[in-house]
Amino acid sequence: MVLEILVAVIVVSSIGTGLAALLSICEHFLANYGPCQININDERNITVKGGKDLLSMLVAEKIFIPSACGGRGTCGLCKLKVLEGAGPLLPTEEPYLEKDERESNIRLACQVKVRNDLSIDIPPELFAxxxxxxxxxxxxxxxxxxxxxxxxxxxxxxxxxxxxxxxxxxxxxxxxxxxxxxxxxxxxxxxxxxxxxxxxxxxxxxxxxxxxxxxxxxxxxxxxxxxxxGDFRLSETDAPIVFIAGGSGMAPIKCILHYMKNTANNRKATYYFGANKVNELFLLDQMKEFESDLADFRFVPVVAGPGENENWDGEVGLVTEAVRRDLANASEYEAYLCGSPGMIDAAIKVLAELGMKEERIFFDKFE
Amino acid sequence: MNAGPEISQAFIVCISAVFTQNILLTYFLGLCPFLGVSREVKTATGLGFAVIFVLTSTCMLNWLVYHYVLVPLNLEFFRFILFIIIIAAFVQLVEMVLDRYSPFLYQQLGVFLPLITVNCAILGASLFMVIRDYSFIVAVGYGFGSGLGWFLAIIAMAGIRQKLVNDRIPQGLQGPGITLIIAGLMALAFMGFSGVLQAR
Incomplete structure (x- = not known):
């Protein structure tokens, strides 16, 4: 019995060790491409040991490229521009790249292997x-x-x-x-x-x-x-603003409002905040403060179904309906939406009906 | 030893693995890359060839390890662990070699190898081959046939999905939803082959 267990352990571990050793040896001789230089945005050079994919090398250098699938080539998020040294486009990348992206040398960082010196372009905000x-x-x-x-x-x-x-x-x-x-x-x-x-x-x-x-x-x-x-941000125009966000969707809007206050931005702005019940409203004092500090800002809380004893005298109904009541023609406005995909899709539909062009609608879907 | 009957059995098993016992559409093994990498026929073809290659070679390797190492030592129950280790090591090794020595093959085949390292179709075929007690030649035929069946299924799926791009699919069914429905219909269609061959 003891002998059997011993044999089993020895056999399995020796096969495992043998294979691991074989792989390490091969990796040493085959996948060793020596030191490679990666030039980033013509500003910075990093030296790495060649042989692995670009994404993991950048992560090791604390440069974080968004990626959801962990480098298996199925999410298509880790796009960046490789100017030199990436070799031909791989079939695993093709489904994720549009024609104009291919022409401007966009690649998937998880599929590009570092075998020689590379020169890449990372958007500055990612670099940050x-x-x-x-x-x-x-x-x-x-x-x-x-x-x-x-x-x-x-x-x-x-x-x-x-x-x-x-x-x-x-x-x-x-x-x-x-x-x-x-x-x-x-x-x-x-x-x-x-x-x-x-x-x-x-x-x-x-x-x-x-x-x-x-x-x-x-x-x-x-x-x-x-x-x-993320690229959800305030545009640099003078167009009046409609913010629509409920729940934790208030976060980026609040940040933008702080920013407008800091930069004495006097664009007209209205923030429609949707909630189901009165007790789901929050940071009302903060919003009041913005109303008095900003040149032309209005906070409109909209409650879908206020309770009988909740004593609510504000807007009632869906947040999109409140927008519809206020704006007859939205074509001059810009909209910033933040929240659940359902809410955002409903808001986009209403805004389009009110004459707002698609390129004037900015949103951040919380999925 | 007369190899004639064995070769003909291997041939029958191979054909049966392609159609009546398709590893993907009958056993639903290897679904993940099947759904994930079937957007374009070209990519699917590359992946399909990689699966054929890996399935055939790992069936051979695992057969040898099973019959010459595990059976003599009464360690059959370790096949699950050992098969997966061998598959993973083999795939990595092949990828490294291709990467180094054959840029063309690496571009066509090698880039897909990491995607299928732990594909359950690969492990599944090795385990089936043991359960059904195939001889070496038959096991090779079975591995190749399973790979070919998987290859055909993913090409068909990719072709259908390319055609679907311009179709108006209800919103809730876009992406994985419609793909799974198509996979189900394809599985039903493949059921039509059962009865054509009664080989095990």
Missing amino acids: AREYICKCAEIADLTHDIKQFRFELVEPKEIDYIPGQYLQLLTPVYKKGGEEVYRAYSISSDPSEKHNIETIIRLVPGGICTTYCFEYLKVGDEVRINGPY
């Missing part, structure tokens, strides 16, 4: 993305299922971002059998406040990260975030 170690400084209840979190930056101590962008929060393993995951949350803080970063999170029942934030995260805990990412 990096990992930040923070301390959870404040957790505030906004409603029964929405909290606001403030993280104090520890290393590095400052962060720069464009109002409207989001960050990714690393959820550590907090219960048995769990795994580390990253989840994206929009930044809600005042961008002039560089030592702190705030976000607004709604509890998703069963959600890995939101459960962690609501039940395990305590003030004083270390938090790791990376970012900033």
Whole structure:
């Protein structure tokens, strides 16, 4: 019996070890392409050991390219421009690249192997993305299922971002059998406040990260975030603005409002905030403050079904209907939408009916 | 030893693995790359060839390991672990070699190899070959046939999906939804082959 177990263990481990050794030897001789230089945006050179894919090398250098599938070539998110040295376009990349992207040398970073010197172009805002170690400084209840979190930056101590962008929060393993995951949350803080970063999170029942934030995260805990990412931002026009967002969708809008206040932006702006019940409204004082600080800003909370004893004298109904009542012709306006895909699609439909062109509608879908 | 009957059995098993016992459409193994990489016929072809190659070679390798290492030592129950280790190592090795020595083959075939390392169709074929007690030649035929069946199925799927691009599909069914429905219909169609061959 003992002998059998011993034989079994020895056989399996020797086969495993043999194969591992074989692979290591092959990797040493076959996949060793020597040191390779990666030139980034003509500004910075990094030297790496050739043989692996570009995406993992950039991550190792703390340059974070968005990727959802973990480098298996199925999400098509890790696009970047490779100017020189990538070799021909691979069949695994083709389905994800449009004609104009192919012509401008866009590639999938997870499929491009580094075998020689490369020259790549990374959009500056991605370049700015990096990992930040923070301390959870404040957790505030906004409603029964929405909290606001403030993280104090520890290393590095400052962060720069464009109002409207989001960050990714690393959820550590907090219960048995769990795994580390990253989840994206929009930044809600005042961008002039560089030592702190705030976000607004709604509890998703069963959600890995939101459960962690609501039940395990305590003030004083270390938090790791990376970012900033995203191209949701205020345009540089003078067009009057319609913001539509409910729930935790307020985060990027609040950040943009802070920014408008800081830069004394006097564009006309109206923020329609949709909620089902009166007790789902939050940060009303903050919004009042914006109304008095900004040149021409109005906050319009819209409650779908106020309770009998909730004593509500504001707008009632769907948020899209409130917009329709206020705006007869939306063609001169710009819209910024943030929230669930359902809400955004409904709002886009109404805005289009009110004469707003597609290119004037900007949105950030929380999926 | 007379190899004649064995070769003809291998041939029958091979044909049956392509049609009546298609590893993808009858056993639903290897669905993940089947759904994920079937957007274009060209890509699907490359992946299909990679699967044929890997299935045939890992069936051979695993047959040898099973019958010359595991059976004599009474360690048959370790086949699950060992088969997957061997498959993973073999695929990595082939990828490295292609990458180094044959840019053309790497471009056509090699880039797909990491996608199918842990494809369950590959492990499934190796396990079926053991359960059904195939001889070496028959196992090779079976591996090749399974790969070919998978290849045909993904090409057909990619062809259909390319045609669907311009069709108006209800919103809730776009993407994986309609693809799974098509896979189901294809599986029904392949059921029509059963009865054509009664080989095991």
